[in-house]
Amino acid sequence: MKHLKLKNLLMALVAITALMSCHKDKNDVAPTPTAGIFVLNQGKFGGNNGTLTYYNYADKATTADIYASANGAGLGDTPNDLKVYGSKMYVVVNVSNVVDVIDPKTAKLIKQISFDKKQPRSVAFYKNNAFVTSYDGTVSVIDTATFAITKSITVGRNPEQLVVSNNKLYVANSGGLGATPDNTVSVIDLTSLTVTKTVNVILNPVAISADAYGHVYVISNGDYNTIMPGISIIDNTTDATTSQNTVDVGYGSPFVVNGDFAYYLSGTGKVVVYNTKIQVISSANFITDGTTFKAAYGLNVYSKTGEVFVSDAKDYKSVGTVTAFDKSGKTEYTVTTGITPSNIVFLN
Template sequence: MAGCRKEIPMIRSEAEYVTSPTSPERIEGFFLVNEGNMGSNKCTIDHFNARTGGYQRNIYPERNPDVVKELGDVGNDIAIHKDRLYVVVNCSNLVEVMDVHTAEHIGSISIPNCRYIVFEGDRAYVSSYAGPVQIDPEARPGKVVEIDTESLTIKREVVVGYQPEEMVITGGRLYVANSGGYRFPNYDRTVSVVDLESLEVVNTIDVAINLHRMELDRHGRIYVSSRGDYYGTGSDIYVIDTATEKVIGNLGIAASEMCIDDDRLYTISTEWSYTSSSNEVSYAVYDTAEQRIVSHNFITDGTEKEISLPYGLAVNPETKEIFVCDATNYVTPGYLYCFTPEGKLKWKVRTGDIPAHIAFSSEPYYY
């Protein structure tokens, strides 16, 4: 008996031009990670080139034809640090590290049920549920893993709250939003404060149930979103003063995603309610300097009616263009909408499945 195996065909990226070429001073473009539905192994990366106006879908397989299963299952975060691109792949339990200029594989770090990544100096910090992907009233506390970005090795770990999500770093301390999502209905409601020198929890701040997103303004305030319980307790954004490490208020704004640019906190909400079996959608802006809501809808031309399921959000720090990801129905390709700073649609493009997270790059990407 004899047999042979054919060569595995290379998956080619797809490119299209979505807008006119520009001459950026700082931001050359961005990478977008498409999560892919859980269990589908369809996490992909797209790239937008500001100089050419070109959008390229699914760049990873073409640059890494020898990587089995490509990026993996559920891309949960993306970030750029120095000359490297990092993607946190949740259900594949790894952080993929690439060259930011080429998207070629450099290495990966194995971390169970990893969620989000932040950086300080030559260290990366990754939040981890630290257990299997499943609802479990007895689910163990999560952890934050410290990685040496030069050697891509794990240096230390610290146990935090239950099912930790996004993080911010300021004043030598790491603030971690704990959700407790696996322990429904007994959600966590705390922010763990970790001293980076000792990598020990030095404080725990009681905030609200089911915490998720985190943003830091330039006035020393942290904004942390609560997803509520999807029944009687709604979503909101709470404010923590880092000087006192106490909650000093809430915004009265629901948020499933948020980002800060200068003194503007942009939020989108797709707030699901099991009571009404529907989503309540909003697009709000909060002025962090004046501490007031300045808009309940940053889309001003009616285009929000085209967006089925707003899922990701980003603002270009140079052009102030606003990007909204539409996950459509979670199982087919989504769309990325680019709005002017005034909230008018500039262009839109098809993405991969569940477009979610954007990292702006000051480095050129070589096609």
């Protein structure tokens, strides 16, 4: 009898161990992304704790850091930009000086491109090339087939975001690391890959976007003292600035164009809606259900549904959130992310 009880006890222990092992494996193995959103979390500057959160539409499950789960290592220090182009996803990791090329269907690293001491910031695409700005005052041209850096183009000081419009690349030169910020946008011809013009805008340009009507929008932070933040508009035919207006715009807010409307964050955390067709603000706040944020930081719009996604960095040192709003401005759901959630991209 004692032998039978001991045998049963051993069998129970084996079963429990097996169950525990299965549970552990389930948590350690990254899920296979299908349809959902990726959120890039910058972490703390210098903390080497950037992460990539994934939220699955189907089962409403959140993977806190799908990159680490898939690759067994973290993203690095202060990832600054995230974009999907074709079948690949690009992560620009500023302080770690790399650009990671990832398979969005598995979250596994395909290639890591070194930007030794250049401090890469943002990425944009045109045909077979990826263009990456770096704080050393250059735009690197990357062949998207081989991942080789084929050219370096000198632009202004400390370039930030960049956008393609009318077969040209517009680069916002912030000069943000110097005593005096820059106030220019470099225009690069995408055939010759040379700078053809430098356009003056409001001081400290950081975010840039374009619409279907020939307008390039540049959000500037000003000098944080006497020159206020604002938006400059460049004509993509003449490459001349057509207007410069002081507006209530949040620090580093993106300017997201979706059809005839664009969205940006105000200094008070509201989502401002701008009509690109008639060039007027159509709504001082897209959000209609009273939702507020402690530190609205990132923004994107899902074009198929008109949903607007806003990230809240909270206190910039603990986990943040991303909230989805339907096309009427009402909350649908909120996802817990990593520290300082910024860029939001969609996987269909």
